[in-house]
Each structure stands twice: as C-alpha cells, then as structure tokens.
Amino acid sequence: MTQTQGSVAELLKNHPFFEDFAEKYRESLLECGRPVSFKKGEEVFLTGEQANDFFLINKGRVAIQVPASGGNPISIQTVRPGSVLGWSWLIPPHIWRFDATALDDVEGVAMDGRCLRGKVEVDHELAYELLQRFTRVMADRLENTRIQLLDIYGRGNE
Amino acid sequence: MTIATKQNLESIVGAPRPAKILSVDRNTDDVWTLRLEGQGAFGPGQFNMLYVLGVGEVPISISGSPGKTDELLHTVRGVGGVTNAITSLKAGQSVGVRGPFGTSWPMAAAKGRDVVIVTGGIGLAPLRPAIYHIIENRADYGKVSLLYGARTPKEMLYADEFDSWRETGDIEVLTTVDAAIGAWDGDVGVVTTLIPRASADISDAVAMICGPEVMTRFTVAGLAERNQSKDNIYVSLERNMKCGTAHCGHCQLGPKFVCKDGPVFKFTDVAHWFEKREV
Numbered sequence A: 001m002t003q004t005q006g007s008v009a010e011l012l013k014n015h016p017f018f019e020d021f022a023e024k025y026r027e028s029l030l031e032c033g034r035p036v037s038f039k040k041g042e043e044v045f046l047t048g049e050q051a052n053d054f055f056l057i058n059k060g061r062v063a064i065q066v067p068a069s070g071g072n073p074i075s076i077q078t079v080r081p082g083s084v085l086g087w088s089w090l091i092p093p094h095i096w097r098f099d100a101t102a103l104d105d106v107e108g109v110a111m112d113g114r115c116l117r118g119k120v121e122v123d124h125e126l127a128y129e130l131l132q133r134f135t136r137v138m139a140d141r142l143e144n145t146r147i148q149l150l151d152i153y154g155r156g157n158e
Numbered sequence B: 001m002t003i004a005t006k007q008n009l010e011s012i013v014g015a016p017r018p019a020k021i022l023s024v025d026r027n028t029d030d031v032w033t034l035r036l037e038g039q040g041a042f043g044p045g046q047f048n049m050l051y052v053l054g055v056g057e058v059p060i061s062i063s064g065s066p067g068k069t070d071e072l073l074h075t076v077r078g079v080g081g082v083t084n085a086i087t088s089l090k091a092g093q094s095v096g097v098r099g100p101f102g103t104s105w106p107m108a109a110a111k112g113r114d115v116v117i118v119t120g121g122i123g124l125a126p127l128r129p130a131i132y133h134i135i136e137n138r139a140d141y142g143k144v145s146l147l148y149g150a151r152t153p154k155e156m157l158y159a160d161e162f163d164s165w166r167e168t169g170d171i172e173v174l175t176t177v178d179a180a181i182g183a184w185d186g187d188v189g190v191v192t193t194l195i196p197r198a199s200a201d202i203s204d205a206v207a208m209i210c211g212p213e214v215m216t217r218f219t220v221a222g223l224a225e226r227n228q229s230k231d232n233i234y235v236s237l238e239r240n241m242k243c244g245t246a247h248c249g250h251c252q253l254g255p256k257f258v259c260k261d262g263p264v265f266k267f268t269d270v271a272h273w274f275e276k277r278e279v
Helices: A008-014 A023-032 A113-122 A124-149 B006-013 B081-087 B121-136 B159-167 B191-197 B213-225 B267-274
Strands: A033-038 A043-045 A053-059 A062-066 A074-079 A099-102 A106-112 B017-028 B031-037 B047-052 B056-061 B071-077 B094-101 B115-120 B144-150 B172-177 B206-210 B233-236 B264-266
Touching: A008 A023, A008 A033, A008 A053, A008 A106, A023 A033, A023 A106, A023 A113, A023 A124, A074 A124, A106 A113, A113 A124, A124 B191, A124 B213, B017 B071, B031 B081, B031 B094, B047 B071, B047 B081, B056 B071, B056 B081, B056 B094, B071 B081, B071 B121, B115 B121, B115 B191, B115 B213, B121 B144, B121 B206, B121 B233, B144 B191, B159 B172, B172 B191, B191 B213, B206 B213, B213 B233, B213 B267, B233 B267, B264 B267
Parallel strands: B115 B144, B115 B206, B144 B172, B206 B233
Antiparallel strands: A033 A106, A043 A099, A053 A106, A062 A074, A062 A099, B017 B031, B017 B094, B031 B071, B047 B056, B047 B094, B233 B264
C-alpha cells in the first residue's frame, strides 16, 4: 500500500457515500482519513487481520474474496469506484472476515476506524448519520447476496 | 365431440419436420448449440419445438441470426431426458422441428432508440438473434448495452463472441458472475449491479429481459430506479410448453398462453400475473 498525494477533503466531498453529508460532520472526519492506493493484485486486507479502516474507493475495483485451499480464493463480490469497502471496523471484534484484493490499480481514502469509533462514542448524531449510510450499503449487499444464494442460473428442468 | 385424428391434430399443431444437424458445438459443460438445416424465416425471440423420436419434444429458443435462413441454431442445456437426448445428437443425424412459434422481441419499436438488454445464464440464447439483428442493422438503433450475468465465468454463454459484439457491433457488453474461483479479474455480483453502469439512456431505452423470473423481477425494479417506464420493458417468459399453439393449456399464465401470446411480452401486459403467487 502506498500513500498518494491529494486532498482528502476533496475526495470525501465528491464520494457518493458522503453525498448530502453535513459539512460539519465531513470536516470532523477529515483527520480520520488518508489517501491510499493499491497496485493491481495487491492485498487490501486479509481475513483475520485487525479491521482498523474502511475504504472509500475512487478508482479501480476491489474483489472481496474467501480464502480457499489450493491458493485459489473464491471471489464473492466486486467493489467498484463510488462504493465503500469494509464495515468490520464498526462491529466488534473488529476483525476482517474476508480478503480484499485490488483488481486494478486502486485509489481511494482509508478512514481510520479507531479514530471514527472515538468520534461516534461522543457524537451520537454523527454516529446515526454514519450508521444510516452503512446500513444502506449492508442492506444492498445482503439483498444481492440473497439473490446470489438462490443460484438462479443453476440447472433448471424440462 | 370432435375426435382427434392424426390429420386434424397435425392441422392444429403441425407435424415435426426432420431437420438435418450440420454441426454440434459445445458452449459450456452442459450447453450445446446445434446448427440445423435452415427451416425458413423466424423472428428474434421465437422458439421451435424440437422432437427426438421415441424420447419426446421440448420448446427451445432459436439462437441464430434471423438474417441467415440457410441455417437454424438452437442452444440447448441438457437438464432432462429430452434435452440430454438432443445434446447427445451428432452431426448428420436429424431432429424433428415444429415452429417457429410465439412472439418476437420488439425490434421495430426499438428503432431509433437506445436498447438495454438484461439477461442471465442461458437466457442469452433467445436474445442472441436480437443482438445479431441489431448488429446487422446497427444504424437503426442508438446506444446498446448488454448486461449479462452468469453463475461462474466458465458458464458464460457465447463469451467468445463478446469482443466482436463490442468492436464490430458497437455494443457495450458488461458481464458479472455470481462467484468466481481463482484468477478471474471480471466483476462478481448480481446482474442488477450492472444497471447503473450502462451507457444506454435507460430512462428512454427499450429494455429486453430474459432470465429466471427472480432475476426479471429484480431487474424491472432496478430499471425503475433509473426512471425507466415499465411501458418500455419487454420480458421473455418460460413455462411448461407442450403444444406450442395454445391448445393444451400447460403454459397458461392467467388469461394468456406463453407459447402463443409470448414468450416475449410487454411487461405491463403480464405485470399483474407476476405478482400472483398462484400462477
């Protein structure tokens, strides 16, 4: 992982996740963010590691994967630019449940989960704003996962 | 009472015509495309009843170009007695053909407009004639986006044609799979996640959808979120079709017969029946 130059403030302002997010909250989050980039094929995080961040993806795609035997991970979802990656920072015990690997050269902002947790402990309005947004992302992904579980393209019958 | 005789049954439903198989190509582990001698004109989206002597008959969509009447393509997934018998046939053998039956994709209504095609799995087969038609008449259509979902990368149908559809056909082809193992650098996720990425103007495009009904329901909802009018949505439905001529009633959907009034319907004509759990 390398850090890139660029304005975190600008990236936060333009990212869909923070659309209509109150300016005062966005400003208070600035100190938690840092620009990041990952080379194609680079690991963003690994299952079992401490989940200290979440990522706002601005460029490139990231595969969410389940490690499997034989070194061939199973990809279960692609996170695209404009999306967020990771919510384990929010939920104890703050451990990544999946692997994430850059499919392209990726740029974005890493938001420090420990910094965020400190802020939401004392500002419940901010906590509510953030939770609303994460809940929407989680609900979308849960719905999509349910459809994937249906195996709708599986073998039919005559 | 009218007693069914061979003659009057044939006059109602037609008799299978033997068609020689010119070649058989394997598309995926369980899907094959049979190239038969041409049987005349057909519309994109129509189907034939294919008959294997002594085994049975099944409805199979036509998957070739409507502009090429010297050959008839059928893409078949082996899932049961008849389809496994069909996919076991070899070049030089014959299969019985009745048809073509049913309605077609709205190629005339889509002229001059953007087109968004959403499909999954083997649902791409009945849409390939529409894609070929668009490519052969490219100036008649605006932006065209094909959004295709498959179970896994190796189960993607016609993947070897995607580059030519993009380059020669000027069609935007976006694909995704439900899961992938190993070195797959394409997208993973449900087909509806492709809708926001389509370059076609969805709010004014004609949409053609073919896939499992669960997929169709979520796709219609996804298109509606992009302000598409349901009047512009067409769906191909699948039911247990036996006669192909709306006489046996096996494929009844409310007051409609999928084999004759469909398989391609304007969505608003069947939306009510989509919501009925009993049908």
